Amino acid sequence: MAVDMISVIDGEIRNRNAELSSINQHIHANPELAYEEHKAHDAFVSVLRTLDFDVTPHAHGLDTAFSADFGSGGRLIVFNAEYDALPGIGHACGHNLIASASFAAFLGVAAALKASGQPGRVRLLGTPAEEGGGGKLKLIAAGAYRGAAASLMVHPGPGHKLPAAGGGATAIRGVSFVRMLANVKMGVHFTGREAHAAIAPWDGVNALDAVCLSYNAISMLRQQTRPYERIHGVFRSAGDRPNVTPADCAVEYYVRSATRAGAEALWQRVRRCFEGAALATGCAMRVEPLNSYADVRPSRALCEAYVDAMPAGTVAFDEPADILAGSTDMGDVCYECPGFHGVFGIDTKEGEANHTKGFAAAAGTADSFERALECGRGMAAVAWRVLSDDGFAERVQTEWEEDMKLAAQGK
Structure with missing residues (x-):
């Protein structure tokens, strides 16, 4: 049965290549910023309805989120489709490929559920505003992941950082177990007093001095932080x-x-740098919390299953560890349910990592699209195992519960 269902998954993804390619190209050609992804949202809703899926547009109170569901009973799998772009450089993080891979995985699992007739549910969740907007945080608050047995997505990364990149069919093309950093984001406002800088500078309280003092204090603080920590x-x-x-x-x-x-x-520690600068200059200080992201804590069981599901020798478990440094709101999803956030390499050159124009260009190639579909097949196989294998699903859940205990201890 498992082999048959994998064949069903593969066949469905091949048969839906036109729809998948259309979505991929449309998103890449029409980059939209956080919470402005109306074209991507509408394109997804239209295609999914054409395929007779139950789709909720503007889902969970977000104008550019959608939710497509298939199946009943059993366990629930959620695939995340990101599609926001970056100002000025378009899809320089390859979210068109993330959307394509998740769409492919959703179609494959839905086909397997239909063919098998067994209980289980699969959801394709359109998740806007990953690039600083914290879209998944709002979806979490609205209950979009409630009761999920697992949530999966893959992210493109710089292929030139992978060992034996371009070395043929069995070259390493991805990494499964990828940790990413937690990120606290803050705006800090300093208020002083205006004065004529030539006539009566002594009457002023210079807020720019507070900014500069805090900048220099933070620069010195970096000497006393751990190698993996970042302040910018x-x-x-x-x-x-x-x-x-x-x-x-x-x-x-x-x-x-x-x-x-x-x-x-x-x-x-950083806040004290700002407070010291405010004190030294006589300025008032106000802190504005922005959306902050938790660390990505991937499920080891899901990651191992993904390595097994992908073509032999093409996906490393956890090396290189720095294939995709940074932060993402998928980290917060990992605190809601077992999560998978693997990385696949696309054809980039030195200096063309994520958030560069070179990466945006690489994200639009046919080869990158095919790699995204390959990852979609792998995710679908893992998801099917969670839905169909009670023992594996129990292991995934138990390991996640233990990891959440460690997270609560700050480990």
Whole structure:
């Protein structure tokens, strides 16, 4: 039965190549920013309805989210389709490929459920605004992952970082077990007092001085942080004219560490840099919490099953560990249910990692699309195992519960 169902999955993904390719090309050619992904949303809803799926547009109170469901009873699998782009550089994180892989996996599992007649549910969830907008955080709050046995997605990464990249059919093309950092995001606003910078500078309280002092303090703090921790920020406002003492200045900072607890602890150290700068300059300070992402804590059982499901020798378990550094709101999903966030390489050159124009171009090639479909087949096989194998599903759940205990201890 398992072999037959894998054949059903593979056949369905091959048969739906036209629909999958259409979605992939449409998203890549029409990059839309966080919470503005109307074209991607509408295209997905239209295609899914054409295929007779039960689709909820504008799902969970988000205008550019959707939810497509198939099956009944049994366990629930959720595949995440991301489709937001980056300002100025389009799909430089390859979210068109993420959407395509998840769409393929959803179609494959739905076909297996239909062919088998067994209980089980599969959901394709359109998840807007991963690039800083925290779309999955809002979906979590709305209950989109409630009761899920697992949630899966894959993310493209720079293929040139993989061992033996381009070395033929059995070259390493992906990594299964990928940890990503937790990320605390904060806006900090300093308020001083305006003055004429030439006539009466002594009457002013310079908010830009507070910004600069905090920047330098944080730069020194980096010497005392762990190798995997990151602190980086930008000036959002730094005054208007040189002859007016800046009274209102703001920065935005990201603070990352290996765990959600670690990122919060590091943020408290960074916050003291801002407080010290405010004290030294006489400015008032206000902190604006932005959406923060938890660390990605992948299910070891799901990752092992994915390696087994993919063509032999093409997916490494956890090397290289830095194939996709950074943070994602998929981390928060991993705290809701067992999660999988594997990485597959696309054809990039040195210097063309994620969030570059070169990566955006590579994400639009036919070869990258085919690699996404290959990952979709692998995810569908893993999902089918969760739905059909009680023992495996129990292992996935038990391991996740144990990992959540470690997470609660900050480990």
